Amino acid sequence: MRDKEILDFEKHRLIPVIVQDIESNEVLMLGYMNREALEKTLSTGKMHFFSRSRQRIWLKGEESGHCQFLKELYVDCDRDSLLAKVEQIKAACHKGYRSCFYQRLEGKNWKVVGKKIFEPEQVYKKEKEERWGESRE
Amino acid sequence: MRDKEILDFEKHRLIPVIVQDIESNEVLMLGYMNREALEKTLSTGKMHFFSRSRQRIWLKGEESGHCQFLKELYVDCDRDSLLAKVEQIKAACHKGYRSCFYQRLEGKNWKVVGKKIFEPEQVYKKEKEERWGESRE
Numbered sequence: 178m179r180d181k182e183i184l185d186f187e188k189h190r191l192i193p194v195i196v197q198d199i200e201s202n203e204v205l206m207l208g209y210m211n212r213e214a215l216e217k218t219l220s221t222g223k224m225h226f227f228s229r230s231r232q233r234i235w236l237k238g239e240e241s242g243h244c245q246f247l248k249e250l251y252v253d254c255d256r257d258s259l260l261a262k263v264e265q266i267k268a269a270c271h272k273g274y275r276s277c278f279y280q281r282l283e284g285k286n287w288k289v290v291g292k293k294i295f296e297p298e299q300v301y302k303k304e305k306e307e308r309w310g311e312s313r314e
Numbered sequence: 315m316r317d318k319e320i321l322d323f324e325k326h327r328l329i330p331v332i333v334q335d336i337e338s339n340e341v342l343m344l345g346y347m348n349r350e351a352l353e354k355t356l357s358t359g360k361m362h363f364f365s366r367s368r369q370r371i372w373l374k375g376e377e378s379g380h381c382q383f384l385k386e387l388y389v390d391c392d393r394d395s396l397l398a399k400v401e402q403i404k405a406a407c408h409k410g411y412r413s414c415f416y417q418r419l420e421g422k423n424w425k426v427v428g429k430k431i432f433e434p435e436q437v438y439k440k441e442k443e444e445r446w447g448e449s450r451e
Contacts, residue, residue, distance in 0.1 A: 183422060183424065193330050193344060193395075195332050201339075202338075204334055204397050206390065207330060207332060207390065207395040249418055250418065251415035251416075251417060251418050252415070252417050253415050253417075254408070254414045258330075260415040271391070272391045274391075277391045277392075278389070279388075279391070280388060280389050280390075280391075281388050282389070286320070287320065287389055
């Protein structure tokens with residue numbers, strides 16, 4: 178499937194993508210896609226994004242294994258943002274929480290209200306160790 | 315409350331804001347806030363956004379009356395996007411649907427899967443008529 182037929186990247190090079198758990202309806206994260214990230218997402222069924230800080234495409238879960246399988250994709254009325262309903266492996270947030278939105282405003286402060294379900298240092302350290310000797314794309 | 319204390323607008327002038335129905339958990343829309351829009355949202359309890367096309371602050375529902383009352387505000391791990399849980403009056407979308415995400419990808423086409431709950435022409439026409447003789451900011 179060619180995304181050029183379904184979305185216009187001429188106006189906005191990067192499109193924000195809301196990622197929502199298809200079972201619980203919890204909002205998990207917000208990422209950005211360019212044309213290539215959308216094409217890879219649609220062709221593989223796994224969420225790919227464009228990292229603004231690293232300026233490259235990334236497969237969500239490429240290090241942690243915490244992939245997101247695309248189940249349904251929605252576009253908004255202006256066709257400049259997407260909503261992806263996904264099956265989330267373990268957790269979306271690299272800080273160890275199910276959702277990246279784990280801090281809620283209370284008074285003038287952000288309070289952690291999410292429950293930590295993994296320790297980032299263990300997951301990412303483990304991944305690094307496993308990659309010794311492996312070639313990476 | 316001063317948003318400067320809770321969010322840094324120096325890095326990103328506009329922050330994407332996911333708006334979610336606090337009761338049904340349906341994602342209603344994605345908007346953008348600058349510092350002023352966030353301040354107005356927090357001081358009034360009604361969602362305000364910055365319109366990229368009109369380059370001005372707008373109160374959600376200023377024409378239609380379809381306001382959004384802020385109930386909970388979350389920030390993501392990178393502190394560069396927000397999730398607002400709201401009570402939505404009638405509908406979020408100016409096209410007449412409850413959610414702006416009323417089109418789902420099916421094959422290579424966007425298919426309307428949302429149910430239209432009001433006729434935009436009637437709502438916006440009515441508003442225009444009511445505004446005769448009124449001064450507007």
